[in-house]
Amino acid sequence: MSYVMLEGSRLYYEEKGSGIPLIFIHGASQDTLSWRDNIDHFAEIHKVFAIDMPGHGKSDLINGRPTRNTDEHAAVIANFIKTLEIKDPILIGHSMGAAISITTALNFPTEIQGVVAVDGGAAFLGAAGVNYRGNILIDAEINPGDWMETSILSVLGKTTPMARRKQIAMDCTRCSSYVQYSDLLTYTSFSFASRMHEARLPVYYIVGEDDWSTTVKICTETANKLEARGVKSGVWELKGVGHIPQSEQPAVFNKILEEVLGKFK
Numbered sequence: 001m002s003y004v005m006l007e008g009s010r011l012y013y014e015e016k017g018s019g020i021p022l023i024f025i026h027g028a029s030q031d032t033l034s035w036r037d038n039i040d041h042f043a044e045i046h047k048v049f050a051i052d053m054p055g056h057g058k059s060d061l062i063n064g065r066p067t068r069n070t071d072e073h074a075a076v077i078a079n080f081i082k083t084l085e086i087k088d089p090i091l092i093g094h095s096m097g098a099a100i101s102i103t104t105a106l107n108f109p110t111e112i113q114g115v116v117a118v119d120g121g122a123a124f125l126g127a128a129g130v131n132y133r134g135n136i137l138i139d140a141e142i143n144p145g146d147w148m149e150t151s152i153l154s155v156l157g158k159t160t161p162m163a164r165r166k167q168i169a170m171d172c173t174r175c176s177s178y179v180q181y182s183d184l185l186t187y188t189s190f191s192f193a194s195r196m197h198e199a200r201l202p203v204y205y206i207v208g209e210d211d212w213s214t215t216v217k218i219c220t221e222t223a224n225k226l227e228a229r230g231v232k233s234g235v236w237e238l239k240g241v242g243h244i245p246q247s248e249q250p251a252v253f254n255k256i257l258e259e260v261l262g263k264f265k
Helices: 039-043 070-083 096-107 135-142 144-154 162-171 177-189 193-198 216-228 250-264
Strands: 002-006 009-017 020-025 046-051 090-094 114-118 203-208 233-238
Touching: 002 070, 009 039, 009 070, 020 070, 020 096, 039 046, 039 250, 046 070, 070 096, 070 177, 090 096, 090 250, 096 114, 096 177, 114 250, 144 162, 144 177, 193 216, 203 216, 203 250, 216 233, 233 250
Parallel strands: 020 046, 020 090, 090 114, 114 203, 203 233
Antiparallel strands: 002 009, 009 046
16 A cells, blocks of 8 residues: 655555556546455456545545546556556556546557456447436536435446445445546546547457446447457456446456456467
């Protein structure tokens, strides 16, 4: 458990193991605890880093405000990699973290090997797209905490036990409502579709069957478009699992992530 100073603010991170480096990037309203069931497993054969993004967990805000776009978050990741001199890491991003990871791959392609996008970071286009705009964002701004907790419960899988569901939802209520709403804006404003022509690094998708937020269909359409452009991609579907597979069914998730990481060898 360590801190690094970035742009005059403290960023909290956890570091464990040795080998090819992995950087785990959490989703909206979450922090490094979202990877509590995964870090030790992968630290057996990898150098694992897990980050509290600015304003989340134990990390300070940068410039006294939460960010509302993936470009600023991506700059934080690139700065973190440079400051700690991490060589060719693989980014594993969940939900908003998937969008941040892909933006990092687009903006700083020489700094990383590629991305594993977990239930996020797909191109929301066409009939398969999920629309978060309009009244949804207006309603969420009224009470972000309750909205986020309710939303999280709705995207979890049918095989996830109720006790685990409640724990996951509670984990998403620790950061401030200002940060929660900013995360929602960050997640919904990411537009991979408009920048897909810039993609060069591999982007692999892991997605839960029961996730209405980022669906298997959206991820498959995105992966097919990437592969048509010569970019390595693919989709791994987790049956009976929802939007937060690393917490819902960690043993299943860890096994699948091992398989996906093998694509980078």
